[in-house]
Amino acid sequence: MIRVLLADDQELVRAGFRMILETQADIEVVGDAGDGVEAVAATRRLQPDVVLMDIRMPYLDGLQATRQIMAAGSASRVLILTTFDLDEYVYQALTAGASGFLLKNAPPEQLIGAVRVVADGDGLLSPSITRRVIEQFTRLPPPGGTDALEGLTDRERQVLKLVARGLSNAEIAAELFVSDATVKSHVAHLLAKLQLRDRVQAVVLAYESGLVRPGIK
Numbered sequence: 001m002i003r004v005l006l007a008d009d010q011e012l013v014r015a016g017f018r019m020i021l022e023t024q025a026d027i028e029v030v031g032d033a034g035d036g037v038e039a040v041a042a043t044r045r046l047q048p049d050v051v052l053m054d055i056r057m058p059y060l061d062g063l064q065a066t067r068q069i070m071a072a073g074s075a076s077r078v079l080i081l082t083t084f085d086l087d088e089y090v091y092q093a094l095t096a097g098a099s100g101f102l103l104k105n106a107p108p109e110q111l112i113g114a115v116r117v118v119a120d121g122d123g124l125l126s127p128s129i130t131r132r133v134i135e136q137f138t139r140l141p142p143p144g145g146t147d148a149l150e151g152l153t154d155r156e157r158q159v160l161k162l163v164a165r166g167l168s169n170a171e172i173a174a175e176l177f178v179s180d181a182t183v184k185s186h187v188a189h190l191l192a193k194l195q196l197r198d199r200v201q202a203v204v205l206a207y208e209s210g211l212v213r214p215g216i217k
Contacts, residue, residue, distance in 0.1 A: 002119040005048040006032040007039035007065070008081065009057045013104070017052060020108045027115060036060025040068045043076050049119045053098070054081045055089045063092050070097030077118045077197070099123050099198050123200030148209045149194070156190040157211065159183065163199055164206035 004021055006014045006029060014032045021027045030046050033039040035057045043051055051069065055062040066078045080093040080101035090101050100123050102114045117123075149157060162172045169183045176183070187199070196202050206212045 002027045002050060002115060003030045003046070003048045004028065004115060005030060005039070005042055005046060005051045005076070007034075007036070007042075007051060007057065007062070008032075008054040009034050010054075013054075017111065020111055021115065024112055027112070034058075036062060036065035039065045040072075043069050043074055044072065047074070048076050050115050051076050051078045052081055052102075052115070053078050053093075054104075055093065063089060063096055066093055066096045066098050077121075079114055079118050094200055094204050097197065098200070100200050121198065123198035123203075148205060149211055151193050152190055156186055156193070159186040160190055160202060160206050161212055163187065164203045164212040166203075 004027060006017050008014050008017070011034070014034075018029045018032070021029055030048055031042050033042045037059045039051065039053060039057070039062075040060065042048075053062045053066060057065070060068075062080060066080070069076060069078060077099040078093075078097065080090060080098045081104050082090050082093075082101050083104055093101060099118045100114065102111065106114070149160070152160065158176070159172060162175060167175065169180050169187065172183045173180045187202075191198070191202060194202065194205060196205065
């Protein structure tokens, strides 16, 4: 059972999300929060698998709440709720430790799918949105800025580049002429070596380290 906490300052939004999620046999909404302070406290108390976190909330916004949840070492994963005109906040949320983001006007099946993906330990990557956000808001480091990737093998670096382009395991496997299982193993190893929670953090680091440059494949 996937345990979900809803954090949004609009009661009708929370009610709508609850109604959608509770139609699924494998998802349980264990609580909700109307602001960031409540979200942090509820996450600590309930230990949900996934926190659906709105960005703009009173007292403590979703970015600060996410940072506090991550700093506390919580195993809960944060899925940020946003709109197209809040891209700059999305990037900050990803660097704060969020496992992905979802547009607030996404259809119900996308909401359900996003919760399952994040709960399964993967980051929610959308090549059309995530990469655009990262490319727009990551400052280019000076040459030789890949020290953060020290310890990765050449193949792991190659896989990381493809992950940063938004490719799935199956697409990476096809690109490298290897099996899906081999790609999954490479991804798991590089995440462990870099001490990252998921693929989204790997994408952020790939850009910030200079391994991948915006607009360059």
